[in-house]
Amino acid sequence: MTAVMSLARHTFTDALRERAFLVVGVFLVVMLLASRLLNPLALGEGRRVTIDLGLGAIALFGFLLILLLGTRMVQKEIESKTILMILAKPIRREEYLAGKFLGLVSVLTVSLIGMLALLAGLLLLSGYGFNSSLIIAGYFAWLEFVVLAAVTMLLTAFTSPVLSTFFLLGIFIAGHLAGSLVEFAKLLPQAGLDQLVKGIFILLPRLDLFSYTLEVIHGSAVTGMQIVWASLYALAYSLGALMFAILIFRTREFS
Amino acid sequence: MPIDRLSTNALGNPGVKVGPAQLVFAEDGIMKQADQVLELSGIAKTFTVGFKRRRSEVLSNVNLSINRGEIFALLGPNGAGKSTLLKIMLGLIKPSRGSGSLLGKPLGDLSARRSIGYQPEQPYLYPTLTAAETLDLLAGLSSLPAGEKRNRIDLVIERCSLAAQLKTPVKKLSRGWLQRLTLGGALLANPEILFLDEPLGGLDPEARHGIKDLLRHLRDAGTTIFFNSHVLPDVETLADRVALLKEGRIIIEGPLEDLLTRGEGSVALEFTAAKPIAPLPGCTLIWERPRSGQFCWSIGEARNRLAPILTDLIADGARIVSITPERISLESFFVQCMTDEGGRREGDSIKLSNEMDRDSAQSRTVA
Numbered sequence: 001m002t003a004v005m006s007l008a009r010h011t012f013t014d015a016l017r018e019r020a021f022l023v024v025g026v027f028l029v030v031m032l033l034a035s036r037l038l039n040p041l042a043l044g045e046g047r048r049v050t051i052d053l054g055l056g057a058i059a060l061f062g063f064l065l066i067l068l069l070g071t072r073m074v075q076k077e078i079e080s081k082t083i084l085m086i087l088a089k090p091i092r093r094e095e096y097l098a099g100k101f102l103g104l105v106s107v108l109t110v111s112l113i114g115m116l117a118l119l120a121g122l123l124l125l126s127g128y129g130f131n132s133s134l135i136i137a138g139y140f141a142w143l144e145f146v147v148l149a150a151v152t153m154l155l156t157a158f159t160s161p162v163l164s165t166f167f168l169l170g171i172f173i174a175g176h177l178a179g180s181l182v183e184f185a186k187l188l189p190q191a192g193l194d195q196l197v198k199g200i201f202i203l204l205p206r207l208d209l210f211s212y213t214l215e216v217i218h219g220s221a222v223t224g225m226q227i228v229w230a231s232l233y234a235l236a237y238s239l240g241a242l243m244f245a246i247l248i249f250r251t252r253e254f255s
Numbered sequence: 256m257p258i259d260r261l262s263t264n265a266l267g268n269p270g271v272k273v274g275p276a277q278l279v280f281a282e283d284g285i286m287k288q289a290d291q292v293l294e295l296s297g298i299a300k301t302f303t304v305g306f307k308r309r310r311s312e313v314l315s316n317v318n319l320s321i322n323r324g325e326i327f328a329l330l331g332p333n334g335a336g337k338s339t340l341l342k343i344m345l346g347l348i349k350p351s352r353g354s355g356s357l358l359g360k361p362l363g364d365l366s367a368r369r370s371i372g373y374q375p376e377q378p379y380l381y382p383t384l385t386a387a388e389t390l391d392l393l394a395g396l397s398s399l400p401a402g403e404k405r406n407r408i409d410l411v412i413e414r415c416s417l418a419a420q421l422k423t424p425v426k427k428l429s430r431g432w433l434q435r436l437t438l439g440g441a442l443l444a445n446p447e448i449l450f451l452d453e454p455l456g457g458l459d460p461e462a463r464h465g466i467k468d469l470l471r472h473l474r475d476a477g478t479t480i481f482f483n484s485h486v487l488p489d490v491e492t493l494a495d496r497v498a499l500l501k502e503g504r505i506i507i508e509g510p511l512e513d514l515l516t517r518g519e520g521s522v523a524l525e526f527t528a529a530k531p532i533a534p535l536p537g538c539t540l541i542w543e544r545p546r547s548g549q550f551c552w553s554i555g556e557a558r559n560r561l562a563p564i565l566t567d568l569i570a571d572g573a574r575i576v577s578i579t580p581e582r583i584s585l586e587s588f589f590v591q592c593m594t595d596e597g598g599r600r601e602g603d604s605i606k607l608s609n610e611m612d613r614d615s616a617q618s619r620t621v622a
Contacts, residue, residue: 006395010384017383017424082381085440088345088373088450090365192358253348 003091004099011073020069020107022115023061029055031122034068039126047128055118055137058112062145063172064109070152071164083254094246101153101242108145112138112255129253136222137212143234144210148172150238151205154245157252176205190226205237270332291325292479293344297353300339300503304567313339314503317353321448321481323498326474327488328511329483330589331500337483338376340500341452344481345373358447369398374442376452378433382426386436389425393440407443414469415439432459439464442473449473451482455489467493491515491585499592507592515588516580521555523581524564528573553581568590 015021034053039046076099077083086096116138122132151171155164174181178201185197208229212222283523285469298317303312313336320325331337342348344355346363358369380389388410394404412418415435420428427437434457441449454470455463470493484490490497491511498508505515522543527548534552537560541551550573554560565575583591 003396003398006392010381010388010392011393013380013388014383050457077389081375081377081382083379084342084345084347085375085379085393085437086370086396087347088442089393091396092365137414144521242345254342 003089004095004102007086007096007099008092008102008106011100012106013209015103015107018028018069020065021111022113023065025120026247027057027061027115028118031118033108035126046126047123050056050123050128051119051134054115054122055141058115058119058138058141058142059247062108062112062141063148064105065127066145066148067153067165069107069167070087071156071161072147073100073155074153075161078254079223081254085233087254093249097153097157097242097245097249101149104149104152109142112145114141133212133222135186136227139227140194140210140212140230143208143230145209146202147205147237147241149208150241150245151194154241154248157245157248172207175205176211177208178206179205179208205241206233259398261299271395291320291441292323292354293321293357293481294320294352295319295340295344295355298340298343298350299352300336300343300348301351312503314343314350317503317505317506319413319498319505321479323403323447323472323479324477326470326480326482326493327493328497329481329486329500330490330497332485332593335500336503338452339498339594341481341483345371345450348558350393354564369444369601370447372444372446373439374434374449374451374454376438376456378425378430378437378458380425380433380437383424387421389436390417390439390443393444397444399444400622403482411439411442414442416465431459431462434458434466435463435464438469446478448481449481453479453483453486455484455486487584487586487589494588497585499589501593505601515544515582515585520558521553521581522561523551523577523579524554524561524581525549525551525576526568527576532573535567538564550577 022092023067031050031054034057035050038053074083077086083096087093116134120134121180122136131241148171149166152164152168155167159167181197181201181204185194256281271272293475295317296437298314298319299312300314301312303309304311306499317340329337336391339348343350343362344357346357346368349363355362358367358370390408393410399407412421415438415522416434417439420436422430423432425430425436434454438451438454449470450615451470458466467489469576473482474495482494494511495512496509497511498505502508524538529548531543532550533543538552538554541553543550554564561578568575
């Protein structure tokens with residue numbers, strides 16, 4: 001466990017030095033500019049526009065961070081052969097992946113907290129008020145980041161950074177549309193095709209489960225069951241993806 | 256109580272003397288040498304390359320054993336398979352055929368890796384971390400007990416003279432400092448066996464001298480050291496045993512001293528005589544000091560010629576001062592092996608050991 005935590009801590013420090021958290025600064029600039037430009041046009045819906053834009057930007061910037069950091073994280077170490085030095089130590093390959101995963105998740109968590117705090121600050125400064133539903137939306141965004149980070153680990157275990165980027169982009173888009181896939185499958189005329197679509201539906205991460213922007217905007221209550229179900233799903237999916245990543249990573253040779 | 260091979264006591268007064276090989280009965284009843292820390296048997300490695308997945312054999316039937324407390328050097332030209340063999344030893348890649356053991360455990364075993372240190376050829380470190388953070392990371396990965404971690408880091412900082420560079424980011428360190436840092440990282444776990452890939456490459460003479468001294472001290476304290484290097488003069492002053500790898504095969508292996516002195520079996524004969532004596536047939540003059548009556552000749556094929564020459568010299572009133580086997584340099588030996596070996600068959604490697612019959616070894620010499 002010490003080795004995993006040590007790797008996670010230094011992965012976080014490395015990301016910090018690589019200026020990964022610039023994304024939070026960019027988020028601030030985007031939000032300030034957007035609120036200045038859009039609020040006068042929002043016809044009294046300034047709060048709604050700010051939250052909608054803010055949560056959308058959090059999802060996008062978090063995804064960009066995973067795309068830029070996560071997809072290169074392991075591959076960079078394979079290319080630079082840092083991995084040889086690490087795996088020659090008494091560390092299992094699953095511990096290495098777990099350390100990298102936790103490091104990535106910690107970077108995402110700190111970025112998310114920073115972005116949420118900025119959004120909350122902007123809402124307060126604009127006189128729109130701030131309620132706890134924003135924290136719940138932040139929690140759901142975090143679950144989505146964790147799932148995507150695990151998927152990234154799986155992709156980087158067997159593909160190049162370029163392919164990982166394309167796959168992750170596809171999974172991100174399809175994952176948000178996953179709920180519609182079953183409905184789409186029912187419309188398909190051929191019996192085999194709907195089974196194929198259902199198969200894809202099972203494999204894809206249900207990222208639509210983590211979208212709670214509308215509930216936050218309208219102040220609708222999110223039930224405890226929804227939170228538990230989403231948390232369990234994120235946990236199970238992440239563990240599954242990491243298990244596959246470990247199985248693939250164990251067979252890799254670093255020449 | 257574990258021996259701290261890096262501590263002042265171990266460095267200053269080598270308390271651990273490595274004795275000769277001991278034979279013990281293993282559980283399976285087979286007699287084995289107790290002090291072999293690494294053993295490879297029939298190791299082969301094939302990679303598939305290119306779009307057509309062409310098979311390329313990088314290593315072929317490699318047999319090797321390394322004894323506890325020795326400095327073992329693996330030599331070979333670029334592309335001979337040295338790095339691949341090292342990675343197999345470390346368990347980073349699996350052999351296609353053959354097997355091996357490291358510290359009595361199968362290659363790649365986690366518990367064996369707790370007792371090894373590895374310094375790669377290139378400093379594969381995180382460029383943004385400082386030297387202190389790098390050591391902290393490597394200590395964290397070395398499974399050191401919590402209370403011991405700080406002490407080991409401090410000891411490594413002292414032994415590798417890293418104190419002045421602790422706050423410097425890795426990307427700003429010179430090659431020499433990086434070498435020291437990676438060596439320090441390898442020493443953190445107080446390893447029983449150290450694997451070093453070109454440990455002296457890119458270092459200035461002073462740094463090379465310092466690292467060689469440190470390696471000798473570690474060897475004296477009981478650490479086994481395995482390294483590959485292209486810097487043959489350094490290998491010559493450091494290694495106890497060497498192996499030459501060519502095109503994936505070990506073509507010769509043995510104690511360095513034996514390899515370098517067996518050549519043509521020539522000796523340097525130093526003697527004193529009242530009057531100058533012209534070199535006898537088969538002898539060449541190395542140096543002479545006629546005023547003091549000192550002479551030194553080289554005698555080729557000494558096995559057959561030495562006895563009659565000594566008889567003649569003594570009859571002429573000469574007094575023999577010394578007879579020393581003439582050494583060739585490792586560089587010459589290396590070049591000879593690389594050029595002469597071409598015609599030999601696969602698996603026909605030469606192994607020299609102290610117990611081996613020198614006659615039979617010499618009859619098969621490639622040098």
